[in-house]
Amino acid sequence: MYLVGADFLLLCDDSFSIIEKGGIYFDDNEIIAVDKYEKLESLRIREKKYYENCVITPSFANLHTHLEFSKNNGKLHYGNFGKWLDSVIVNRDSLMDSTLEEAMQREITKMLKSGISCIGAISSYGYDVEVLANSPLRVLFFNEVIGSKEEAVPFLEQSLNARIKECAQYQSKRFFPAIAIHSPYSVHETLLNKALEIAKVEELPLSVHFLESKEEREWLDNGSGYFKDFFKRFFNSDMTPFFSIESFLDKLEGLNPYFVHTLFANDNELERIKKLNGKIISCPRSNRLLNNALLPLSKMYNNGFDVIFATDGLSSNDSLSLLDELKMALYAYSEYDVEYLAQKLLLGVTNYAFKDNKIGLKAGILKQGYVPDFAVFKLECKEQIALNLILNSKEALALYIGGIKVEHE
Template sequence: MQILTPNYILTPDVLLKDMAVAFDKTIRKIAPLEELQKEFGDADVIELKKNSLLMPGLINAHVHIEFSANKTSLSYGDFISWLYSVIENREGLIGGCGKECMQRAVDAMLESGITTFGAVSSHGMDLEVCAASPQNVVFFNELIGSQATMADALFGDFRSRLDASKSVQREGFYPAVAIHSPYSVHPILIQKALQIVKNEGLKLTAHFMESNAEREWLDKSEGDFKSFFENLLKQSSATSSAAEFLASFEGQKTLFTHVVKASDEEMESLASNGHTIIHCPISNRLLGNGALDLAKVQKHSINWVLATDGLSSNYKLDLFEEMKCALFMHSNLPLLDLARSLIKSVTKDAAAALGLNTGEIREGKNADMLVLELESEPNDELAIHLILHRYNISQIYINGKLQKCSL
């Protein structure tokens, strides 16, 4: 049992002052220090510096660890150009990112305060690193393949990767399923994967409506994807529509990534099914896909969270940087309200979307916590300041275990 004595606690809904936190794996009690010392007499008391702030650890719900070798290899500014550059450089990117490369990505996330992440794994190469990481990991085994003739082989590979992830036995590791997108996965494969998800109670994610190319291909089997599919896959039309794809997920809460080009009808479907949107603003900008309409998302009362995507479409795996970019990208929204929503989107809301007992400084929640060193007493605009100024993170706890300390 340990007791932390911050000056301030961001729960993240409320800012508390001059309270202490008693915890082991979970947060046992929040109260004045004297009260905690009476109740937990044998606990170690950790004195924190003046203007210290305790807040929940950050949750990065969508990242591709396997593509962490990219820095200048891929083409930005247009989705199709980027996609062709991925195909052209795939062997070098995958082959050039061994265990050390992926470990650096995981370590960088931890240094920036990310205590939980959702790893979308295309090949299973990142399983060993993710299994050994100190963070909580939702390991999304990705299913991809739009050709019916290859369905059995592709599903067999997916199933073997999923089984390998299920063999990992450690606290905070959760095998899960990712269905790549409506244009890249055959409906037969989608149904087979969803049956596994339902039978085994697994967490589920998918990409949806990231680009104009996807919009035009699913709606009309036209646009920039037409030559791509005809030349590379000998496929002349989309295997399903957007509506058919979404209908597959009815009754199965899913985290849909991007959703930049979704229609009002599709937004209504996401809302009525209790789905969550994963918003990756830097990735959307770099690939020329525009910005998610957060006002529309809020109008439809859709849950949304913020994530970094992978280094194939980002320059950092850093949620503070992502929040800062989002703060400026969505200039039509009230600044303070947006800042507060962004903080919640990478803590409490992300935990709820992933079904994890974390994301809050609250009794009974897992002790995934950050200690930040503020420069002065916080005011009502703390959420803005946290995003803009990147205060030093002096301590990081995951499931009550200290991971970093620079006090």
């Protein structure tokens, strides 16, 4: 048994409880008790460690990131979604060369240093499967489904089956196969049906980019605008939308999906997402760079959503640090009291990220029976703890995953 403590524990339960001079008593599998450090010291202990002038939180989950774009360092166009997507198509091959694995490993190390223990990896090509499976991270590995040309559907179905089979070889208590639908505008209906059938039969987590841009909204509503020209230029096709927004949502019944972005969803669509038991993931820096917009947070909270926060990939961000992401959001949403917002943001990368998850992972709260995944941050100030953690932390002082302190260069 092990005991780790600090001046403050942020339990990240629904009421955002804080224990001063608290401790976590745990073994390799689960947290046995959370209480005052002094009280826990009387138990049988193999090793103990107390971090002075520090705060401990559940380690963070970055549930939406594209690790395969880890080589991007300024090649892509920002400020307009259409121009950005064009630049991705043009530069994609140069971002996936032989040095990609080294770049991905570098970004994994940075995420670990920032207190992240779990990621949702949106994998378009499967280049990241081995490096992630061999990392200390817990991974929801979302095999992304994309393809709009009917003649390519049989090949894409075979590819998806092969990728799911490959993922099964790595499946463990830390690596969980999953499926991502790229978006309603980019997946042929036959291919979508196949992917959703696999998700249902295998009971896999499902993620989808949804209403990220005005361009997507115009295409799905009217079959016009940027995407009409996009399909003509890049695919030589006079494409029409495969779905309306409503018919697409109907197909997701019973799958409890993660909806990523949802910047331009209206109240009726949010109500439908709620009935689907959907969860909303927001990537504020990505949304600012691509769409000059932010998720209307008050609207989400008023509709009963516990918003999850993530970084997206380096294709639309400058770092994969959730500390950086939360700091940006803290400044951006000026309608909220700063300490209240800081607490909601931390819950959005801990508690909310794991609530009612399909993989059965009890994480995101410092609580008996939950996995011993937690991060330690230096903190001199004893007031407005959540706020000061986000404002002043650049990296975690220590990170424990499965009760083991993660060592990284």
